[in-house]
Amino acid sequence: AQSVAQPEDQVNVAEGNPLTVKCTYSVSGNPYLFWYVQYPNRGLQFLLKYITGDNLVKGSYGFEAEFNKSQTSFHLKKPSALVSDSALYFCAVRDSEAAGNKLTFGGGTRVLVKP
């Protein structure tokens, strides 16, 4: 079975400060990991993914994420947050050994960037 945990319901950060959104996962095989962002009344927008290779993955809008196999984590980071980054962020996983291709999402973390 595949599962994802986002331990923080909300993260508050001042504009210009670093932003980190935490994610841990559990899979039987190898993880395929994804981050999505959701703005109010909008669909989910893909930010970045880790499949294999370098542990540091760079994505859209200046976001990056670091895959840590020993800690089973895939934290999302941004060096300098913008007010416009305020949104709901979802981490998702797919187990390489799972049948089908469905994503399992974490509970989401609301990010609030204050001016």
Added chain:
Amino acid sequence: AAGVIQSPRHLIKEKRETATLKCYPIPRHDTVYWYQQGPGQDPQFLISFYEKMQSDKGSIPDRFSAQQFSDYHSELNMSSLELGDSALYFCASSGTRGGYHNEQFFGPGTRLTVL
């Protein structure tokens, strides 16, 4: 770039009525997924189709059915609607060329309200 199209965007139904949601995937994408997102919840996988065949099934009620047509668009049919079916329904699509780890691109969602 073309995105996933969903219609209608908003739908209001009475209890015990039926509803049909439509999804038009990104051109050349061969896999379609349906997710349900309740208020304040993370998206939950319902069902997916690859090349017009059901490829995976999640927590989809027996009252719901779905199919993918020859032009790759998909429809989610919901019968005997209940108040608890009120949610945002997302369709996503992906292409399998290059592997089954490709990211899913989400549509804007259909907001279903059951009164």
